[in-house]
Amino acid sequence: MVSKTEETQLSNLETQVDNGGGGAWEYLSLVRKLKVRRSDRVLKHGLSILNDPKKRSSLGPDEWTLYEQVAVAAMDCQSLDVAKDCIKVLQKKFPESKRVGRLEGMLLEAKGAWTEAEKAYSSLLEDNPLDQVIHKRRVAMAKAQGNVSVAIEWLNKYLEIFMADHDSWRELAEIYVSLQMYKQAAFCYEELILSQPMVPLYHLAYADVLYTLGGLENLQNAKKYYASTIDLTGGKNTRALFGICLCSSAIGQIAKGRNKDDKESPELQSLAATALEREYKQKASDKLSLLTAALKGLKVSS
């Protein structure tokens, strides 16, 4: 997670570097530390350092780190020649290195030579079966080829060992949603909520999945998670507000014939609707009529 101060620091450095104010190396170090994706800039500024022998040698041993960073950025930007040159330099300096071997595998992958890349990765995994990065690359490769089911298989195998890696759970959840396997996705989102209970986005995504699954119990749960999203975001999440309205109307339709004594917090929906109307009035007043029509259709408008 990137904190706010780091973000402002990053953007300050970015404008400074872009306008030729120097500090390229500091910028690249910060990018590496925060693990943000700025491949085009990294490529541009990194190359300008690497092509200048004086600047390059002043880095000392960090030179090789920069080579690696630029190589990955170049692959991301599809300038494979640059990546190839960087990897060649690294190969010369560190023969037999697994880290360079990983880069070579990535280069093969970037070229689209799937079978060769697969071979490279599996030989690397034989040496060190616990290399998380390579496991993840394999998943990404399967996904890039369109073999989503294979990707799921790899991810499940990976999560069997590294089950506390929440980023992978998130990836798995998104893949399941894309395949409309909502029950599995719900499980993954529960796992995410467990690992980071205060992140509203996971509550929201879980609520979405529950709402999509349907059924009275799921709808009620979905409403609860939309409510928690509202609480965690301080009522600023429009999607959660809409979610409340949709859930209440769906619950109302299902529970029409049944007894209504367990109807909880009838006020929440009307409050959500009013909040929505206010939001639209302030930010997109020309679309207000659409909103009121939609809310009327849901019969939650007060």
Place this chain on the structure above:
Amino acid sequence: MAEDLVLDTAIRDWVLIPLSVVMVLIGILRHFVSKLMRSSQVPDAKIVKEGQLIVRARNLRSGANFIPPRSFRARRFYFSNEENGLLHVPKGQAPNPQAQMFSDPNMAMDMMKKNLSMIIPQTLTFAWVNFFFSGFVAAKIPFPLTQRFRSMLQNGIDLSTVDVSYVSSRSWYFLNLFGLRGLFSLILGEDNATDDTQRMMQMSGFGFDPTKSLGAEKDSLDIVQHDWALPKFEQRAEAVLRKVLS
């Protein structure tokens, strides 16, 4: 003793200071030697998995109130059922760390390397100090001490009449041996190989039994009372929205 002993300044220049300098240099040398000899340890898949398992179980315990009761019960069953739960360790299957050590020569080798890099220089310096400086009074501390400190400060001098505030050279060696840790962590960084306390921790941690922590985690998971927090959130959301709208 009525009158003070006079210590020759040559003792300061040729015993006290050289001893400290040599101790520092040897400490630095030891750090780099052990760094050279350290072999990169490949972690065992099972141990990694158990570590991650404990993290996940702990997450479940702390975040239990944020998922629906049914999901919580399913997970708890998955972790701690008696047949094939992940946290359930069958009795008698726990690997004995002692046996593990003997079966894995690398482990014993590692231990030996660590011990060698510690013991050899220590024996050598101790022999050196004993040979050249035995029986010296090397320094005087500027405050009086009780008789209890005699064995600590006057190791190697068998005179009960000398005031306790005088320090013998061998004791000075021991004081340096244990007292230089702070200096080493300053010049070599926090995780230096000379840190004896860390080594002690590792030694005692050697008998660390992952199955025990799995069992503990299972027990604490079993007694968790699930109290779903989400129904409360509806009221809280209402309050938030009211505040926003007002």
